[in-house]
Amino acid sequence: MTVPLEEVKRRLELAGQPHLLHFWPELSEDERQLFLQELSQLDLDGLRGHCEEAAAAAAAPAASLDRHIEPVPAELIGSVRRSEQSSLAEWEREGLLQISQNHVGVLLLAGGQGTRLGVPYPKGMYNVELPSGKTLYQIQAERIHRVQELADMQYASKSIVPWYIMTSEFTLAPTEAFFQENDYFGLKPSNVIMFEQRMIPAVTFDGKVILQGKGKIAMAPDGNGGLYKALVDNKVLEDMEKRGVEYLHVYCVDNILVKMADPVFIGFCVSKGADCGAKVVEKAYPAEPVGVVCRVKGVAQVVEYSEIQPETAELRGPGGELVYSAGNICNHFFTRAFLQDVADKFEGQLKQHVALKKVQFVDTQGNQVKPTKPNGIKMEKFVFDVFPFSRNFVAFEVVREDEFSPLKNANSAASDNPTTARNALLAQHCRWAAAAGATLLDQHGKPLPPAAMSVSDADRPPAQCEISPLVSYFGEGLESLLKGKKVATPFILDQKQAKELQGH
Numbered sequence: 001m002t003v004p005l006e007e008v009k010r011r012l013e014l015a016g017q018p019h020l021l022h023f024w025p026e027l028s029e030d031e032r033q034l035f036l037q038e039l040s041q042l043d044l045d046g047l048r049g050h051c052e053e054a055a056a057a058a059a060a061p062a063a064s065l066d067r068h069i070e071p072v073p074a075e076l077i078g079s080v081r082r083s084e085q086s087s088l089a090e091w092e093r094e095g096l097l098q099i100s101q102n103h104v105g106v107l108l109l110a111g112g113q114g115t116r117l118g119v120p121y122p123k124g125m126y127n128v129e130l131p132s133g134k135t136l137y138q139i140q141a142e143r144i145h146r147v148q149e150l151a152d153m154q155y156a157s158k159s160i161v162p163w164y165i166m167t168s169e170f171t172l173a174p175t176e177a178f179f180q181e182n183d184y185f186g187l188k189p190s191n192v193i194m195f196e197q198r199m200i201p202a203v204t205f206d207g208k209v210i211l212q213g214k215g216k217i218a219m220a221p222d223g224n225g226g227l228y229k230a231l232v233d234n235k236v237l238e239d240m241e242k243r244g245v246e247y248l249h250v251y252c253v254d255n256i257l258v259k260m261a262d263p264v265f266i267g268f269c270v271s272k273g274a275d276c277g278a279k280v281v282e283k284a285y286p287a288e289p290v291g292v293v294c295r296v297k298g299v300a301q302v303v304e305y306s307e308i309q310p311e312t313a314e315l316r317g318p319g320g321e322l323v324y325s326a327g328n329i330c331n332h333f334f335t336r337a338f339l340q341d342v343a344d345k346f347e348g349q350l351k352q353h354v355a356l357k358k359v360q361f362v363d364t365q366g367n368q369v370k371p372t373k374p375n376g377i378k379m380e381k382f383v384f385d386v387f388p389f390s391r392n393f394v395a396f397e398v399v400r401e402d403e404f405s406p407l408k409n410a411n412s413a414a415s416d417n418p419t420t421a422r423n424a425l426l427a428q429h430c431r432w433a434a435a436a437g438a439t440l441l442d443q444h445g446k447p448l449p450p451a452a453m454s455v456s457d458a459d460r461p462p463a464q465c466e467i468s469p470l471v472s473y474f475g476e477g478l479e480s481l482l483k484g485k486k487v488a489t490p491f492i493l494d495q496k497q498a499k500e501l502q503g504h
């Protein structure tokens with residue numbers, strides 16, 4: 001609902017932000033309507049607090065947590081590598097059972113702007129140039145299909161894993177359009193639930209909301225921890241309850257190897273009676289941009305890569321291993337009951353993180369300015385900051401080359417780029433084919449050496465072997481198709497090809 005101009009004026013003055021209407025006389029009637037709408041949507045009463053808090057936080061950065069942190073003891077972290085096959089199988093059965101009973105949903109955090117990758121569209125629409133040309137969204141959708149199928153095969157069910165997608169003002173419209181154009185990748189549209197997180201204004205160092213245009217405020221999403229407000233705003237918890245969803249796998253958009261609704265992880269968390277959990281991988285190097293799961297004053301928490309001191313990140317134990325090695329891969333488990341608790345009691349206590357950014361603005365003369373150094377404060381909440389409210393938090397370490405290869409940067413960067421993501425997936429699929437008993441051949445009909453199946457640098461990419469998630473979720477079911485076969489690369493194993501191989 002649009003608030004009348006006089007009322008907006010009065011409240012902006014109370015909030016110490018009357019400058020926002022500086023160019024009002026110059027705006028056209030249409031621009032005024034739009035701007036008034038934008039201003040009406042602001043939390044005008046909370047605006048003074050927001051601006052003061054941002055300015056104070058930027059002036060006196062939060063004290064480093066490093067003095068209070070300690071690693072989570074390794075024996076308290078569940079681990080794929082250190083567990084018996086029988087335990088892994090048991091967790092997987094439990095996870096699939098929960099899926100078969102429609103108790104599991106997935107939630108994608110897709111409200112970020114993907115600034116580092118530098119594309120003008122949502123990251124999920126990115127195509128890393130796999131032989132199939134699939135985008136991240138399509139890969140994820142197909143993994144949902146397949147995990148439902150696996151549960152149904154094991155438990156004779158007809159399961160649904162609803163896909164909740166948190167977007168922001170930047171990503172909602174293109175994401176919706178993309179899903180429509182692609183027929184929701186074969187999923188039922190009613191099981192794909194998109195919703196929007198809130199946006200909050202960027203503020204100058206002296207606590208003034210930044211005008212990006214004469215009739216436009218510089219707004220940014222409120223961080224992936226904006227999830228908890230968005231769950232309430234959009235009645236997502238009610239939707240989960242209606243569907244009987246008790247467990248949610250929350251993940252970030254850019255990990256090409258993400259195991260959607262991972263039955264092993266879900267089963268592990270459920271068996272341990274956890275209300276909250278995080279997947280981790282061993283950190284690759286001290287400065288790797290991943291948060292670390294650790295304890296702060298005895299309580300499990302993630303310390304983000306931007307907030308840990310380099311000296312702490314570099315600490316090594318007696319065997320040379322990193323002391324803080326539990327790298328957060330932004331794959332979280334929550335029970336609905338825990339999320340409800342967060343919504344009811346804790347959301348207001350979530351920490352605000354301060355990011356200093358270059359924010360375009362109009363100066364008082366009406367000139368558009370592109371700053372060369374940070375001039376603005378963006379406040380963000382982080383999705384993992386609810387961990388300290390958990391009653392039973394668990395961490396689960398998975399194998400990096402099987403589960404983590406994030407797409408963060410453009411190819412000009414050395415790591416976490418489209419090439420490394422593509423190679424990680426191809427190498428994994430080569431390993432799956434080999435483990436199923438196939439011999440992969442190069443263009444000359446020669447068996448490929450093991451090196452062609454490992455994640456390697458851009459100069460020596462792995463063989464082109466891509467297996468559709470519709471055929472295999474995590475390497476299962478391939479023996480009957482590939483055992484004893486010589487397979488020429490490039491090789492795309494899709495459903496059609498699988499049918500042909502089955503026929504032989």
Ligand SMILES: CC(=O)N[C@H]1[C@@H](OP(=O)(O)OP(=O)(O)OC[C@H]2O[C@@H](n3ccc(=O)[nH]c3=O)[C@H](O)[C@@H]2O)O[C@H](CO)[C@@H](O)[C@@H]1O
Nearest residue numbers: 109110111112221222223224252253290291328329330382
């Ligand atoms: C705060 C957080 O989780 N940090 C984690 C994130 O860092 P990183 O800095 O890479 O986080 P990103 O900015 O990429 O955001 C992670 C995810 O949150 C989404 N997003 C972001 C901002 C926002 O307002 N709304 C929103 O939905 C993004 O679309 C993305 O899917 O992933 C790393 C692993 O890859 C982890 O090691 C980091 O600990």
